[in-house]
Amino acid sequence: MKIEENINLSNYTTIQLGGTAKYFIKCENTADLIKALEFAKEKNLKIFILGGGSNIVFPDSGFDGLIIKSEGNEIKIISETDDSVEVYVSAGTDWDKFVEWSVDNGVTGIECLSGIPGSTGAVPIQNVGAYGQEVSSSIKRLYAIDVENSEEKIFSNQECKFEYRYSIFKGELKNKYFIAGIEFELSRVKDVNFKYPDLRKEIEQSEDFKKISSRIEKLRFIRNKVIEIRKRKGMVIDENDPDSVSCGSFFTNPVISYEDYKERLKRFPDFRLISSFPAKGGIKLSAAKLIEVSGFSKGYFENGVGISQKHSLALINKGGTSKALIELAEKIKAAVYNKFEINIEIEPVVV
Ligand SMILES: Cc1cc2nc3c(=O)[nH]c(=O)nc-3n(C[C@H](O)[C@H](O)[C@H](O)COP(=O)(O)OP(=O)(O)OC[C@H]3O[C@@H](n4cnc5c(N)ncnc54)[C@H](O)[C@@H]3O)c2cc1C
Structure with missing residues (x-):
């Protein structure tokens, strides 16, 4: 088991963002994992488990602990x-x-x-x-x-x-x-x-x-x-497609009750533009439509980050930072809330 130091996390995330990890260990099996956990205990390090890095936003400041990356193939x-x-x-x-x-x-x-x-x-x-x-x-x-x-x-x-x-x-x-x-x-x-x-x-x-x-x-x-x-839709990782430098969908589709849905149709004229589907717990709303109708369209770009040209749910990185990405996500969330009083949740894990 190799213990690596000062590893750039942007090389391990599909959105290509994140600073440096202090320690980094690749684990293929339970024995490797147990050794990695012992190492973290000895050094009193916090740990974070990493897979393919396709649903994670690490901070620009990196991770001051041990990243345990799962590897292997069985x-x-x-x-x-x-x-x-x-x-x-x-x-x-x-x-x-x-x-x-x-x-x-x-x-x-x-x-x-x-x-x-x-x-x-x-x-x-x-x-x-x-x-x-x-x-x-x-x-x-x-x-x-x-x-x-x-x-x-x-x-x-x-x-x-x-x-x-x-x-x-x-x-x-x-x-x-x-x-x-x-x-x-x-x-x-x-x-x-x-x-x-x-x-x-x-x-x-x-x-x-x-x-x-x-x-x-x-x-x-x-x-x-x-x-x-x-x-x-830019939803397959492809080095020739800048719209795939993402975490996939950045927001989940909100689910509201049927009563709430009817109420909002009355209160917000543009609510009828939002696609909806029956779901467990009520009605699932299209987060993509909520975002578009709230004023953010495909291809929107600021501070090196933006919305994919192919899918309004995917935020992409084109030389930006995690800080800029989270600021954009918060701006989109606020716009949707101001327009429809609905909170859309961020899907990836923000470390
Ligand atoms: C282009 C693109 C398209 C996508 N399309 C979809 C889609 O259609 N549907 C969908 O649901 N998701 C989609 N995603 C999101 C993502 O691919 C999935 O959530 C995927 O399962 C994350 O796997 P990962 O190994 O990359 O996890 P990571 O991003 O490495 O980790 C995600 C979370 O899981 C934890 N974790 C990872 N491995 C383990 C483990 N072995 N034990 C415990 N915790 C662990 C991490 O700590 C972290 O909290 C997409 C992402 C991209 C970039």
Whole structure:
């Protein structure tokens, strides 16, 4: 296990921001992790767990402690029946590599989560979701290490308390556990998923898709289509696309009650312009539309940071600072609040 010092965090985040980390250790397995935790205890260092850095904003001043980065690559079938497959995936495994594996093996459950950057260990944290799927529907249990005493704890799906872009690891157990590996249950029989309107439209219009009969080929088609749509929105990391120097969506879609929704329609004339969808707990509002109608459009730019040209939910960095990014985010939040009295929440983890 190598202990590195003074590591530039902007090289480890997709938004390419953040100062220097005092210490930095890459961990491939539990033994590495335990040694890293001992090192932090000896030196009385605070720790921070890093995956692929695709949902994090570190401060310009850096991190005066130990960054523990999950690494490694393990995908292992644990059991299988005619109907389903249980697979163990280690934390450091690239998420999209695992999605590709699932597609190539003809199992459904995570195909719409294609093209999302980052590590597998991070997907439960905010219950990653896209194009009508959430990862919580496919997680059976996960193996975590308590960072205080290095003890292992197994969390069942229910114990993770998954909700929209939320789990217990974002709430009461924030920064308390290192997720070492996850057991997924994927289906050999459930249909491939393309219920999400944008995706459904493109799939249904495709003559090529109609000709496909094999399950694996259908899954591959869906995966490629999701990646194609995501690319158009700058939502796939691509060194040739400046709009992908981001954390993905910077804000979550707010959910309000139906009564509140009706009330706001009366109070704010422009509220009818905001796209909305039925959701658990009421009505989910499009944060992208809230931002646009509040006066911030795609391509807006200030102090080296801005809004992607392709998606108004993605804030991007073009030579700016974390400070400028957070100031812009706060400005957007304030504009939405002034216009509709709605608080939009920042999605990435701001350290
Ligand atoms: C272009 C782009 C598109 C995106 N699209 C989507 C999308 O469609 N849907 C979506 O939900 N998200 C999306 N995201 C956000 C992001 O990719 C996901 O949240 C991803 O799961 C983060 O993984 P990561 O390994 O990069 O985590 P990091 O950014 O490294 O960490 C995120 C948080 O998880 C914690 N963490 C990481 N690994 C572990 C671990 N092993 N144990 C405990 N805690 C851990 C960190 O401490 C931190 O709090 C997108 C991001 C980008 C840049």
